[in-house]
Amino acid sequence: MPSAKPKSTKSTKAKPAKSAPKPVRVAILGTGGMANRHAELYAQIPGVQLVAGCDVDRARVEAFCAKQGIPSAGAYTDFAKLLRECPCDAISNVTPDAFHAALSIQALKAGKHVLCEKPLGLNHAETKRMVAAAHKAGTIAMVNFSYRDWSGLQAIATRVQAGEIGELRHVEASYLQTWLTAPIWGDWRTSPGWLWRLSSKHGSKGVLGDVGVHIVDFATFPAGPIKKVFCQLKTFSKAPKNRIGDYLLDANDSAVLNVEFANGALGTIHTTRWATGHPNRLALKLHGTKGAFSFDSDTGTDTYRACIGADTATAKWQDVKARPTPNNHHRFITAIRTGLAGQPDFARGSEIQRVLDACFESDATGRPVKI
Ligand SMILES: NC(=O)c1ccc[n+]([C@@H]2O[C@H](COP(=O)([O-])OP(=O)(O)OC[C@H]3O[C@@H](n4cnc5c(N)ncnc54)[C@H](O)[C@@H]3O)[C@@H](O)[C@H]2O)c1
The missing domain is CATH 3.40.50.720 (NAD(P)-binding Rossmann-like Domain)
Structure with missing residues (x-):
C-alpha cells in the first residue's frame, strides 16, 4: 500500500535567512x-x-x-x-x-x-x-x-513604446519654475546657489541647461529622439546692468523649442523661470492616432490621464494610477550590484546634450537645426 500523503506540503525545515544585500x-x-x-x-x-x-x-x-x-x-x-x-x-x-x-x-x-x-x-x-x-x-x-523617478512617466513611456496610442502625431511638454518671481526657494539675488545658475561665466547654460535638459529627457523618453529643432532663448534684465557682484546674469531664462521627432511627430517643448504661479511643474501631452496620454506633476506624479480605445470617440479622459517603479538611485545601486547597466546612462545624458547644443546653434543662427 502506498504510504499516506502528508497533510501539508509545507516544509518543516527553517527557511534560510535572506542574505543581506551587498554593501x-x-x-x-x-x-x-x-x-x-x-x-x-x-x-x-x-x-x-x-x-x-x-x-x-x-x-x-x-x-x-x-x-x-x-x-x-x-x-x-x-x-x-x-x-x-x-x-x-x-x-x-x-x-x-x-x-x-x-x-x-x-x-x-x-x-x-x-x-x-x-x-x-x-x-x-x-x-x-x-x-x-x-x-x-x-x-x-x-x-x-x-x-525618471516618477512612476506616471515610466508608465506612459512603456505604453507609448508598446504602441497603445498608435503613431505619435503631436507632443506638448513644459517645465515651469517661478524662482525669479517668487522667493519660494529663497531670494536668488543673495544666494550663490541660484546666482551661478544665471551666469555663463560660472558654467551655467541657463534654464535650458538647468531644467530644459530634464524636459527634453522627459518628452523624448516616451516620444523617441528629436531629429530637428528650432529654438528661441531669451534672457530678461534682472538687475542694474544685469549684474550682481561677480555674477553677470547673462544665461537664458526662457526657452521655446519647436521640434520634429524621428517618428515624424511634431511638438513644442518649453521652459522658463518666470512662470509665476508654478514653483516646479512638469507637464506632458502625447497625442497618437489611437489615443493620448497626459501628465501634470501639479496633480500627481504617480498618476496620469488616458484617452484611449472607445473613449477617443467622445474625447473622454480617465485617471490612471501607475504601479510604483524604482527611482534612479535604486537603479544605480541595483546596476552596481548586478553589473548590468542602468538607465538613464551617460550615453543617454550625452544624447540629450546633443539636442541642447542644437538648440544653442538654432538660437544663434535663427534657423532650424538637424540632429
Ligand atoms: N536632478 C535634479 O533634479 C537636480 C536638482 C537640483 C540640482 N541639481 C544639480 O545638482 C548640481 C548641484 O546643484 P546644487 O543645487 O546642489 O548646487 P549648490 O551650489 O547648492 O551646491 C554645489 C556644491 O558643490 C560645491 N563645489 C563646487 N565646486 C566643487 C568642486 N570642484 N569640488 C567639490 N565641490 C565643489 C560647492 O561648494 C557647493 O557646495 C547641479 O549640477 C544641478 O544642476 C539637480
Whole structure:
C-alpha cells in the first residue's frame, strides 16, 4: 500500500535567512543643496553606506557629514585625496554643472561607479568624453534625470513604446519654475546657489541647461529622439546692468523649442523661470492616432490621464494610477550590484546634450537645426 500523503506540503525545515544585500559605499561630491536629496535617497536603500563627502568649502562639507552621520574623517576638500584614501565604490557627483565632466572622468579613472547630476556636461563634446571614459572604466555611469523617478512617466513611456496610442502625431511638454518671481526657494539675488545658475561665466547654460535638459529627457523618453529643432532663448534684465557682484546674469531664462521627432511627430517643448504661479511643474501631452496620454506633476506624479480605445470617440479622459517603479538611485545601486547597466546612462545624458547644443546653434543662427 502506498504510504499516506502528508497533510501539508509545507516544509518543516527553517527557511534560510535572506542574505543581506551587498554593501555599497558611496561618497558624495559637492555637498550643497541637492546633496541632501542624494543622501536621503541612498538612506532608503538597504546596504548603502555614505562613507564620505567632499566639497571645496570645508565648513559646508563638515556640516553635511555631521548631518548625515558620516564620521569627520570622511569630510574631504580634495577629491584626489578622497579617491586615494577613502575606500568607496561609488561617487554621486553633485557639483555645479561646470565640474561634472572633469570630476566624473577623474572618478571613472579611479575605477568608481558614478551617478552624475544633470546636465551631464556643458556640451556634447564634453559628454562624449565622459561616455568614452565610462566605457574604458567598465563601471556603472548614470545621469540623474530625476523625473525618471516618477512612476506616471515610466508608465506612459512603456505604453507609448508598446504602441497603445498608435503613431505619435503631436507632443506638448513644459517645465515651469517661478524662482525669479517668487522667493519660494529663497531670494536668488543673495544666494550663490541660484546666482551661478544665471551666469555663463560660472558654467551655467541657463534654464535650458538647468531644467530644459530634464524636459527634453522627459518628452523624448516616451516620444523617441528629436531629429530637428528650432529654438528661441531669451534672457530678461534682472538687475542694474544685469549684474550682481561677480555674477553677470547673462544665461537664458526662457526657452521655446519647436521640434520634429524621428517618428515624424511634431511638438513644442518649453521652459522658463518666470512662470509665476508654478514653483516646479512638469507637464506632458502625447497625442497618437489611437489615443493620448497626459501628465501634470501639479496633480500627481504617480498618476496620469488616458484617452484611449472607445473613449477617443467622445474625447473622454480617465485617471490612471501607475504601479510604483524604482527611482534612479535604486537603479544605480541595483546596476552596481548586478553589473548590468542602468538607465538613464551617460550615453543617454550625452544624447540629450546633443539636442541642447542644437538648440544653442538654432538660437544663434535663427534657423532650424538637424540632429
Ligand atoms: N536632478 C535634479 O533634479 C537636480 C536638482 C537640483 C540640482 N541639481 C544639480 O545638482 C548640481 C548641484 O546643484 P546644487 O543645487 O546642489 O548646487 P549648490 O551650489 O547648492 O551646491 C554645489 C556644491 O558643490 C560645491 N563645489 C563646487 N565646486 C566643487 C568642486 N570642484 N569640488 C567639490 N565641490 C565643489 C560647492 O561648494 C557647493 O557646495 C547641479 O549640477 C544641478 O544642476 C539637480
